Amino acid sequence: MDKKQGATLFFNNVYVASTSSIAGEKEGEGPFGKYFDSLLKKDELGTKSFELAEIRMHTYAIKHLLFKTKLAPEEVDCLLMGDLLDEIVGSSYSAREFAIPFLGLYNACATFGEALAIGSVFIESGFMQRVICSTSSHFSTAERQFRFPLELGSQRPPLSQWTVTGAGATLLASSGGDIKISCVTIGKVIDFGVTDADDMGAAMAPSARDTLINHLKDTKRKLDYYDMIATGDLGKAGAKMFKLLMQQEGYTLGDNYQDCGAIIFDREDSDVMQGGSGTSCSNIVFNGFLYKKMLEGVYKKILLLPTGALLSKTSTLQKQTIPAVAHAIAIEVK
């Protein structure tokens, strides 16, 4: 097979060698609680600000991955990192703890997919042997940065989502185990004209559709090729809209489709409205739950489709529409 077809890049030797994850208290109470490597007792982690807490959490995810894999920092060729904080300080401030070359990424909540895509090319091309892809997000940093001060106690609108508190890291390597990234489809920026920053599912669903359809065309695969197709954080309403949008183009998503945001929190938890979101949402669902289920043999072919709403507080205040992007990552047991 060619190396590239359309927007899809194909790989033979990119292994998901190990993963780590850490999550907040609320995430711990959800259905994947027992799969995360660590759970926070308090969202502040003993720091003076939520931003410092997020940095500590992100740093932990990488340190824990190095610990699990018994790798020294100098054995890792590159860190590919991102988060939701302005100027991705959650990543930069974590990266200073490691003497490893650093590339900072930002595709909002699709950043984990972006990191896996770039990391896969680095490994497959033979330029690197081991890279770490990591992202983080924190409810309390995102809420006050993108929306309102926490102290206001603003009422949450019905289409809103709850930013996941967590961080996760993936070790991509040129060998190790039998779980591989077989291909990635890099997304284009799609703007459907949505302006409501509390309805990100609607902003992102069209970009998820564009990337998924490109992926299916490029790979000549059908939807049922995968045991699990998991979008990042469309939320419950966004996932419904995504299904409708796919249906319009003649694709019927079945029981093998889930949205990480829609399933990460306890079903009875009404605070979270449409479910989870954030750069760590699809990350910890994959690194915590899905990867472990692949190791157990429950899933053999997963398509992870992290989705990102590319807005900022300034673009919202200036009443701009919300562009979005999604990247598709095919992970298979070989």
Added chain:
Amino acid sequence: MDKKQGATLFFNNVYVASTSSIAGEKEGEGPFGKYFDSLLKKDELGTKSFELAEIRMHTYAIKHLLFKTKLAPEEVDCLLMGDLLDEIVGSSYSAREFAIPFLGLYNACATFGEALAIGSVFIESGFMQRVICSTSSHFSTAERQFRFPLELGSQRPPLSQWTVTGAGATLLASSGGDIKISCVTIGKVIDFGVTDADDMGAAMAPSARDTLINHLKDTKRKLDYYDMIATGDLGKAGAKMFKLLMQQEGYTLGDNYQDCGAIIFDREDSDVMQGGSGTSCSNIVFNGFLYKKMLEGVYKKILLLPTGALLSKTSTLQKQTIPAVAHAIAIEVK
């Protein structure tokens, strides 16, 4: 030669096939004014906000590059873009104008180097034939985002720099002309403990030193191998500090060393204090001036060393130190 030595990746077939640049009025009055493809008459570009002006400028840089090279968007495999705006909206909102796969990057003012590094791997590995690397910055968006509202008319401290208004785009391709990227050294995050957000030269100089020394060791090259070593935006004081830091390690930078920030503005312009900074600073000096001088045969071997201060307004207000990163890009006429 091996593909990788230390933090340096070596390439045989990565061509800098074309470039475009656009700059502000003040930049137009500087020594490189006549080399930029276009100059703004007004910094607002007829838009309602400086952010929208930056987006229009960034979009123009890519459109102009496509126009110059007669390429259709579908002939470009990927956009690698970044800027200084929160959540890099200068890039995302520009990218929605093009149906091209998009990867958003953030390494502050080192982002242009980061884009060239990742783009080079995409081309050399054979996964892609053509990628566009672009960045933008705008004095008026950066000033109000990182420091104070423009309307305050705050007095500028003596160690401050003036964010460059401009955007530039580079077409990397698997063929075209005789200017190649021969290798890149990816930087680590270095934090020297500087806390003054008005003295970014001091924050970045140690990271420039770390990357340059790694580059020289990995490539076994001497400083005089290059006709021109150009750091991104250390500014006049930062460049002096960088020379001293290099001297401490036994390396004497000579007349072939310049800092893009220190030389981009008119020497008589006292507003700019230590000189230029910003994600477009090293970008437009390269895409506008240096690349054209390479085409003319004036320079044959350039080491571009974009430098980035990885702070945010929040990290500054929380009194955190400023980590920094620098990437080295070797561009040679073959």
